[in-house]
Amino acid sequence: MMRFAQGIRVRSDHRDELVALLADWDRSQATGEVMGYIGTRLLADRDDPGCFLIIAEFAEVDGDLTPAAEAERNNRREETERWAEQLRALVDGEPVWTHYDELYRTGLTGNLRTG
Amino acid sequence: MTTSGAAAPTAGGMGRGVTTDEANLIARGVAAAVAPPGGLEPVQVSLLGAVHAAVIGPPVDFATLEPLGPVELAAALASRPTTFRHRVVHLMVLGELILRPIPSEVARNVERYAKALDVDDRFVRIARRYAQGAFGLAWLDLHQSGFADHWEHARMDQLKTNVRLEDQLAAGVEDIALAERWMSFAELPPGTLGRSVWDLYRSRGFGLPGSVGGASAYLAQHDFVHVLADYGTNLDGELEVFALIGRADPDPKGFAWLATLIGLFETGYVADAGFFTGDLRERRLDRVEMHVRIADALRRGQHISDRLDTDLLDVDYHALVERSVADVRAELGIEAKSGAAASAGSPGAFDRAGMSRIQQEYAESLGGEEAR
Numbered sequence: 001m002m003r004f005a006q007g008i009r010v011r012s013d014h015r016d017e018l019v020a021l022l023a024d025w026d027r028s029q030a031t032g033e034v035m036g037y038i039g040t041r042l043l044a045d046r047d048d049p050g051c052f053l054i055i056a057e058f059a060e061v062d063g064d065l066t067p068a069a070e071a072e073r074n075n076r077r078e079e080t081e082r083w084a085e086q087l088r089a090l091v092d093g094e095p096v097w098t099h100y101d102e103l104y105r106t107g108l109t110g111n112l113r114t115g
Numbered sequence: 116m117t118t119s120g121a122a123a124p125t126a127g128g129m130g131r132g133v134t135t136d137e138a139n140l141i142a143r144g145v146a147a148a149v150a151p152p153g154g155l156e157p158v159q160v161s162l163l164g165a166v167h168a169a170v171i172g173p174p175v176d177f178a179t180l181e182p183l184g185p186v187e188l189a190a191a192l193a194s195r196p197t198t199f200r201h202r203v204v205h206l207m208v209l210g211e212l213i214l215r216p217i218p219s220e221v222a223r224n225v226e227r228y229a230k231a232l233d234v235d236d237r238f239v240r241i242a243r244r245y246a247q248g249a250f251g252l253a254w255l256d257l258h259q260s261g262f263a264d265h266w267e268h269a270r271m272d273q274l275k276t277n278v279r280l281e282d283q284l285a286a287g288v289e290d291i292a293l294a295e296r297w298m299s300f301a302e303l304p305p306g307t308l309g310r311s312v313w314d315l316y317r318s319r320g321f322g323l324p325g326s327v328g329g330a331s332a333y334l335a336q337h338d339f340v341h342v343l344a345d346y347g348t349n350l351d352g353e354l355e356v357f358a359l360i361g362r363a364d365p366d367p368k369g370f371a372w373l374a375t376l377i378g379l380f381e382t383g384y385v386a387d388a389g390f391f392t393g394d395l396r397e398r399r400l401d402r403v404e405m406h407v408r409i410a411d412a413l414r415r416g417q418h419i420s421d422r423l424d425t426d427l428l429d430v431d432y433h434a435l436v437e438r439s440v441a442d443v444r445a446e447l448g449i450e451a452k453s454g455a456a457a458s459a460g461s462p463g464a465f466d467r468a469g470m471s472r473i474q475q476e477y478a479e480s481l482g483g484e485e486a487r
Contacts, residue, residue, distance in 0.1 A: 003248070030255035034240055038249035059247040063219065 003038070003105070004067035007098040008054040010091040017090050018042060018052060025083055036061050036070020068101065137191065138172025139180075141203055144188030146180045148228040149210035151218045162406040163210050169410035169453075170362075170417050185231035192232065200232040201367045208238045212245070212374060213400050215382040222246035236367070238374055245378075257375060293332055294325030300436060308443050309436025311342045315464055319348060320477040339432040342440060343449050344415065347462045347469020351399055355412040355461065362416025364426045373409075404459035411456035415449065422448030 244253035300309035322329030462469035
């Protein structure tokens with residue numbers, strides 16, 4: 001099953017705080033219930049200093065919701081809303097949210113023993 | 116089938132008091148829980164069969180078992196204590212962790228069995244994350260839930276160090292007093308625990324605890340177990356020693372060690388665990404011989420757990436360094452390897468076959484006298 005990715009483009013002078021915010025989020029998610037959220041990346045734009053792209057990835061959980069639907073479900077969680085408020089406190093202006101369905105990924109092919 | 120003939124539930128060990136009927140029910144439940152949609156993989160049949168025979172009951176052929184559902188398995192084990200049921204769930208997790216990738220259906224199925232058995236287990240959750248592809252979260256979960264618990268309980272005085280590392284799996288830092296203590300093991304008579312572990316370090320060129328790049332004081336505890344349990348220091352030996360250490364821990368969280376090393380050395384689910392680094396060039400658990408060796412390490416660990424009721428990494432080995440290896444083995448209840456493990460080629464701590472290629476090259480550079 002392909003994944004779903006949410007992009008969040010922000011402008012900020014608080015790079016380290018952004019990293020800490022994401023790391024704190026991951027620590028809090030790691031020992032909780034298995035959700036659709038499976039990880040994130042924070043990318044700094046080399047051509048536009050102060051511009052960052054957060055890519056959060058989602059996958060299926062129980063097979064009854066698509067990864068995109070799991071992301072929607074995640075967005076409605078109170079802790080996600082609190083996290084978004086913390087993010088807004090670190091950035092200039094409103095974050096730009098984009099949404100992507102994954103079509104291809106380098107990696108496992110599904111063969112149980114050969115990967 | 117019935118469990119009416121079962122002996123009184125044990126305090127947490129598995130082999131004792133398990134009837135043939137109950138052992139078969141466990142095998143059927145485990146096989147049903149971890150079977151991918153196309154049926155059990157040969158590696159699952161072999162590993163689970165070896166482990167079942169070593170720690171639960173008479174040998175069974177996992178390839179031909181009639182499935183047993185979660186509710187039925189839970190009913191069969193209803194009189195067993197939580198720790199016993201927890202160990203059964205860990206058998207299931209072991210059976211799924213060796214798959215790459217873990218099919219989502221398998222991870223969800225194991226969770227259904229765990230819930231039916233009323234077992235809340237972090238490794239079930241970690242396997243679900245592997246199945247999702249959430250390897251980073253899984254590592255955070257494994258790290259926070261498994262190892263952190265261990266070293267937070269480790270006593271600094273017992274480890275003979277004043278340096279508290281944030282991550283005890285990372286390489287150690289300079290601690291002169293600790294390094295001098297380890298250096299002093301060289302003066303002990305041959306055959307003592309301290310001298311033997313010194314010889315192990317010397318023959319392989321390992322950096323001493325307390326020296327930059329050496330093992331942390333906490334992780335160095337496992338080197339005493341290499342000597343006591345007579346396991347090599349190549350990747351196969353590390354799998355054996357941590358299978359034993361993990362199962363010897365009376366707390367099921369000890370399963371973190373084996374789960375991590377399988378992820379590091381077998382499936383790649385764990386990319387790097389600090390001092391140990393993944394190496395997937397050769398599949399270790401594809402070999403029947405390794406299944407027998409891992410199973411025997413779990414059997415020995417189970418015996419230690421029943422006898423000692425203490426995490427082997429919490430033992431004050433520094434208080435035992437002047438005693439003979441045989442004496443300490445007897446005190447801790449470390450049994451000899453089984454004939455099957457020996458026949459499967461399990462090398463001893465000082466056998467050349469128990470060294471990695473780099474360790475062998477180092478040993479050869481020392482000359483025959485010191486290389487042993």
